[in-house]
Amino acid sequence: MIEIDNVTLRYGDRTVLSDISLSLGEARIAIIGANGSGKSSFARLLNGLVLPSEGTVRVDGMSTKSDGKDVRRKVGFVFQNPDNQIVFPVVEEDLAFGMKNLGFSKEDIARKTTEILARYDMSDLREHPAHLLSGGQKQLLAISGVLVMEPAYVVLDEPTTLLDLRNKRRVTRAIDALEQTVILASHDLELLQEFDRVIVFDEGRIVADDTPDKAIPFYVERMS
Amino acid sequence: MLDLYAPGTSILHRMSPGPKMLALMVGATALFLNQSLVVTLAALIVVLGLYRLAQLTMKQAWQQLRPLLWIFVLFFALQWWFSGVTLAAYVVLRLAALILLASLVTLTTRSSDMIDTMTWALGVLRPLGVNPAKIGLAISLALRFIPVLAQITQDVREAQKARGLERSVIAVAMPVAIRTLKMADDISDAIDSRGYRP
Numbered sequence: 001m002i003e004i005d006n007v008t009l010r011y012g013d014r015t016v017l018s019d020i021s022l023s024l025g026e027a028r029i030a031i032i033g034a035n036g037s038g039k040s041s042f043a044r045l046l047n048g049l050v051l052p053s054e055g056t057v058r059v060d061g062m063s064t065k066s067d068g069k070d071v072r073r074k075v076g077f078v079f080q081n082p083d084n085q086i087v088f089p090v091v092e093e094d095l096a097f098g099m100k101n102l103g104f105s106k107e108d109i110a111r112k113t114t115e116i117l118a119r120y121d122m123s124d125l126r127e128h129p130a131h132l133l134s135g136g137q138k139q140l141l142a143i144s145g146v147l148v149m150e151p152a153y154v155v156l157d158e159p160t161t162l163l164d165l166r167n168k169r170r171v172t173r174a175i176d177a178l179e180q181t182v183i184l185a186s187h188d189l190e191l192l193q194e195f196d197r198v199i200v201f202d203e204g205r206i207v208a209d210d211t212p213d214k215a216i217p218f219y220v221e222r223m224s
Numbered sequence: 225m226l227d228l229y230a231p232g233t234s235i236l237h238r239m240s241p242g243p244k245m246l247a248l249m250v251g252a253t254a255l256f257l258n259q260s261l262v263v264t265l266a267a268l269i270v271v272l273g274l275y276r277l278a279q280l281t282m283k284q285a286w287q288q289l290r291p292l293l294w295i296f297v298l299f300f301a302l303q304w305w306f307s308g309v310t311l312a313a314y315v316v317l318r319l320a321a322l323i324l325l326a327s328l329v330t331l332t333t334r335s336s337d338m339i340d341t342m343t344w345a346l347g348v349l350r351p352l353g354v355n356p357a358k359i360g361l362a363i364s365l366a367l368r369f370i371p372v373l374a375q376i377t378q379d380v381r382e383a384q385k386a387r388g389l390e391r392s393v394i395a396v397a398m399p400v401a402i403r404t405l406k407m408a409d410d411i412s413d414a415i416d417s418r419g420y421r422p
Binding site: 044047049069072073076077079081083084085086087088089090093096097098101102127129130131145146149 | 228229231334335336364367368371375407410413416417418420421
């Protein structure tokens with residue numbers, strides 16, 4: 001369970017999020033909102049990449065302020081642009097990065113690398129230069145790099161925005177199949193139809209928090 | 225990575241990076257100390273033989289030299305002009321042997337293994353306040369993001385070309401710098417969120 005209590009977030013004089021209180025416990029939660037509505041900042045609060053100016057964010061009881069390292073292990077984060085997330089030049093080296101940081105043994109790193117590449121049908125790309133992958137493959141590598149760290153929650157910030165239709169479908173299937181609790185910030189309303197809960201942000205505030213059949217039409221109406 | 229590593233199972237691929245990097249240092253020094261054209265030519269042949277040992281093709285060897293072809297031509301022409309054809313051949317062959325030798329190490333060594341070795345070797349500088357892990361990550365990031373930055377520059381250049389600004393250095397440099405700085409924030413967050421602790 002992720003609990004957000006009276007969180008306000010400011011960048012200098014600009015208030016990005018105002019007095020947000022929520023409990024996130026469902027398996028599939030979506031965050032939607034216009035550009036600049038605060039959804040990406042909210043997503044970054046959940047694994048402690050951004051700390052609240054006021055209030056607290058707790059993940060299974062751990063505060064993002066005082067237990068940042070443990071929180072980041074529990075909450076994996078996938079960025080919009082995979083090129084900004086892949087930090088090693090070769091596929092298997094990048095997958096190993098997070099696991100090495102967590103102190104996994106060489107045998108575990110090799111085994112988990114084999115498993116995750118097989119899962120996404122990328123076994124033949126193990127020694128491939130990361131910059132030569134397609135957009136979809138890069139996003140799957142970014143997701144894989146997070147999953148091998150065995151998080152309980154996966155937060156994804158607009159993971160399909162930069163992808164063509166084929167790659168979008170491939171990444172969508174991968175997200176659908178995740179065993180972890182998924183919190184997805186997205187503009188892609190089609191992707192969210194089967195989610196358990198949709199939270200709508202506008203100007204740093206929550207303006208709707210409901211099931212997709214109610215929250216999405218509300219959002220569409222508000223944007224028109 | 226600029227396609228530096230060529231996956232394989234040869235004896236050179238299986239060798240640990242330390243001896244290979246040490247051999248490169250010794251070989252490069254010997255090449256510079258040597259003054260004989262015949263020895264330089266022999267060294268070049270030996271290096272090409274090592275490419276065969278590493279199950280690499282002569283085409284792959286040529287690919288290492290091709291981007292520097294104009295430098296070879298320039299060096300050869302200048303040396304020929306000033307010192308004669310023998311010295312010109314000696315200088316160019318020595319440079320080619322050196323580049324091929326260095327490329328052989330990178331072609332047969334994963335960048336992560338090379339970085340691990342460098343990080344280990346830099347451990348001796350720890351008492352001076354040097355953090356080898358940080359240097360290792362910096363090298364890795366440089367290798368990873370050279371092609372990404374090249375792509376960004378290409379994208380910006382094309383966008384400015386469409387606006388008739390392809391000749392303006394500032395019109396290309398400024399957007400590239402801004403995009404790079406924005407990207408750096410995300411990369412830093414990504415490293416942080418993947419459990420990195422220097």
